[in-house]
Amino acid sequence: MTSRSAHRETWLDEAAGRLVRPYTVSAGRTRPTTAMDLLSWVVATGVRPRGRLEPDHDMALGLCGVATTVAEVAARMRLPAAVTKVVLSDLVAVGAVLTRPPSPAADPTDRSILEKLLVGLQQRL
Amino acid sequence: MRLDASDGGPSGAGLPARLVWVCVALAAGVAAIVLGAATWALARSPGPVPTAVGLALVCAAAASVAITAGAAVCVHRLARAHVRTTVGASPAAGQPVVGQQVEVFVGLARRLQGLVHREIQLLDVLEAQVEDPDLLKGLFQVDHLATRIRRYAENLAVVGGAVLRRQWSRPLPLVEVLRSAIAEVEQYARVRVVPPVEGTVRGHAGADVVHLLAELVENATAFAPPHTEVTVRARRVALGVAVEVDDRGLGMPHPEQDRVNALLADPGRVDVGDLLRDGRIGAWVVSALARRHGITVKLQSNVYGGLQAVVILPTPLLGDLAPGQPPAVEAGRMPPRGEPTGTATSSAPVAGASPSPVGARHHPPAPPPALTRVASSATAPALRDGAAVGQVPREAGPAGPLLPRRTRQAHLAAPLGRSRPGSVNQRAGDHDPMLMADFLRGASSGSGEPPAPRAVPRH
Numbered sequence: 001m002t003s004r005s006a007h008r009e010t011w012l013d014e015a016a017g018r019l020v021r022p023y024t025v026s027a028g029r030t031r032p033t034t035a036m037d038l039l040s041w042v043v044a045t046g047v048r049p050r051g052r053l054e055p056d057h058d059m060a061l062g063l064c065g066v067a068t069t070v071a072e073v074a075a076r077m078r079l080p081a082a083v084t085k086v087v088l089s090d091l092v093a094v095g096a097v098l099t100r101p102p103s104p105a106a107d108p109t110d111r112s113i114l115e116k117l118l119v120g121l122q123q124r125l
Numbered sequence: 126m127r128l129d130a131s132d133g134g135p136s137g138a139g140l141p142a143r144l145v146w147v148c149v150a151l152a153a154g155v156a157a158i159v160l161g162a163a164t165w166a167l168a169r170s171p172g173p174v175p176t177a178v179g180l181a182l183v184c185a186a187a188a189s190v191a192i193t194a195g196a197a198v199c200v201h202r203l204a205r206a207h208v209r210t211t212v213g214a215s216p217a218a219g220q221p222v223v224g225q226q227v228e229v230f231v232g233l234a235r236r237l238q239g240l241v242h243r244e245i246q247l248l249d250v251l252e253a254q255v256e257d258p259d260l261l262k263g264l265f266q267v268d269h270l271a272t273r274i275r276r277y278a279e280n281l282a283v284v285g286g287a288v289l290r291r292q293w294s295r296p297l298p299l300v301e302v303l304r305s306a307i308a309e310v311e312q313y314a315r316v317r318v319v320p321p322v323e324g325t326v327r328g329h330a331g332a333d334v335v336h337l338l339a340e341l342v343e344n345a346t347a348f349a350p351p352h353t354e355v356t357v358r359a360r361r362v363a364l365g366v367a368v369e370v371d372d373r374g375l376g377m378p379h380p381e382q383d384r385v386n387a388l389l390a391d392p393g394r395v396d397v398g399d400l401l402r403d404g405r406i407g408a409w410v411v412s413a414l415a416r417r418h419g420i421t422v423k424l425q426s427n428v429y430g431g432l433q434a435v436v437i438l439p440t441p442l443l444g445d446l447a448p449g450q451p452p453a454v455e456a457g458r459m460p461p462r463g464e465p466t467g468t469a470t471s472s473a474p475v476a477g478a479s480p481s482p483v484g485a486r487h488h489p490p491a492p493p494p495a496l497t498r499v500a501s502s503a504t505a506p507a508l509r510d511g512a513a514v515g516q517v518p519r520e521a522g523p524a525g526p527l528l529p530r531r532t533r534q535a536h537l538a539a540p541l542g543r544s545r546p547g548s549v550n551q552r553a554g555d556h557d558p559m560l561m562a563d564f565l566r567g568a569s570s571g572s573g574e575p576p577a578p579r580a581v582p583r584h
Contacts, residue, residue: 017242021308080255
């Protein structure tokens with residue numbers, strides 16, 4: 001049996017877990033409308049969509065101020081990569097963000113690079 | 126009222142039994158979804174990572190089933206215990222036993238919280254690893270179910286008077302609180318938060334406010350047509366922040382609204398047995414959570430013909446957060462301070478304990494009729510604070526996070542004294558309701574008419 005104190009401990013701040021679950025960020029969507037992978041480049045076009053953006057979209061757009069990769073945005077937003085892609089593809093759809101395939105130096109089919117990136121992401125997340 | 130979707134039964138015993146079946150069905154659903162996803166993952170790609178993911182999914186499914194079934198039994202028993210306390214023939218004779226029972230159920234609720242917390246942590250790890258959209262979709266469904274189970278486990282603990290296990294030492298952005306509440310609702314994709322949402326909620330009340338709003342949003346989605354959306358707005362008012370949940374359903378007849386509002390204002394006047402028979406546990410939970418923090422909740426018709434739930438979060442419940450401070454996820458790394466000593470609080474010897482003063486505290490004697498006042502005025506929270514009615518203790522325990530003591534009207538000075546948060550960080554050209562209000566007030570005072578009413582401290 002677990003000790004009694006284990007049932008009484010409280011979880012403070014970071015230990016309490018994230019307040020907004022990732023599925024809420026993308027409204028349950030997991031499939032981006034624009035094809036992109038972790039090493040795709042994203043950059044803001046300067047077009048500001050009408051109306052106010054959702055907080056996560058706003059934050060993602062802010063991170064795209066300078067050209068960056070999907071993986072970088074995901075790590076900074078501390079969101080699963082798939083959810084980040086959905087958010088970014090929403091921004092692409094309204095013309096706020098442009099996406100470009102990865103630079104030739106980073107071959108997207110190179111599994112080892114992707115795996116290294118995944119490990120790095122996991123460490124940051 | 127319509128709060129809580131469970132159907133009413135002809136007898137008091139029918140509802141809990143049905144509740145158990147609903148939960149068992151839910152558990153079976155979780156098992157089916159997760160096992161399906163896991164099997165699919167295992168069959169599709171035999172690599173090491175998917176295998177691990179699959180196994181973890183199976184574990185998550187098992188945890189979900191266990192937790193749901195446990196929660197069902199717990200809810201069942203706690204509900205019966207409360208019915209006995211309030212509608213029993215001789216409550217005085219039965220109280221010590223019921224008090225002990227509530228302690229046991231609270232203890233079980235805390236265990237459920239522990240399990241579901243671990244389950245959600247595990248899901249966080251999995252979701253960060255999985256990129257496959259289909260597999261992630263399955264994980265999200267499990268995550269959603271786990272989040273809803275956590276909501277009920279925490280409600281159960283709160284109704285039993287326990288201190289919350291998830292706590293924050295910093296104010297939480299209100300927008301995150303609203304989104305967290307929406308995440309706990311079955312049809313969360315239909316709910317939209319209307320920006321801007323500014324302000325913060327103090328950390329000690331975060332989870333309670335989330336669950337309170339979740340009950341109201343759940344109710345709104347359950348009783349409005351499936352293709353309509355439910356909107357959530359927040360705005361500054363004199364007493365604090367008003368959160369409005371609007372649906373586009375068929376609304377509620379006025380006599381029914383009055384009855385529910387009476388319950389929300391003062392649950393002590395309402396027969397819990399009737400509530401259980403009618404399947405209105407949700408309204409009672411909202412009422413209990415609201416009373417715990419001096420929150421005012423009221424239902425009214427809206428312009429769409431549907432129902433609007435207005436929640437007034439009083440100023441003492443709101444925190445200060447400088448504009449530009451990182452959001453909750455980022456700010457979570459600050460060192461803990463004032464760690465709540467939850468170990469010394471009410472939740473108790475789980476089994477086999479002798480009757481304790483803590484148990485007795487949960488069941489004050491029935492209130493005298495003089496205490497049951499209609500709490501519709503601005504002083505409603507203060508009235509409720511003073512009224513020792515109902516089965517839920519006002520405070521979590523001697524070492525729990527205490528609400529600040531309030532004095533009448535004194536809370537108005539603080540927000541009026543500092544710069545108005547609503548106008549901070551506002552981009553030029555954006556709609557600012559406070560600016561418009563100031564303009565109208567100035568115009569009316571200039572034209573010699575009596576100024577529009579405004580909440581100012583009386584000196």
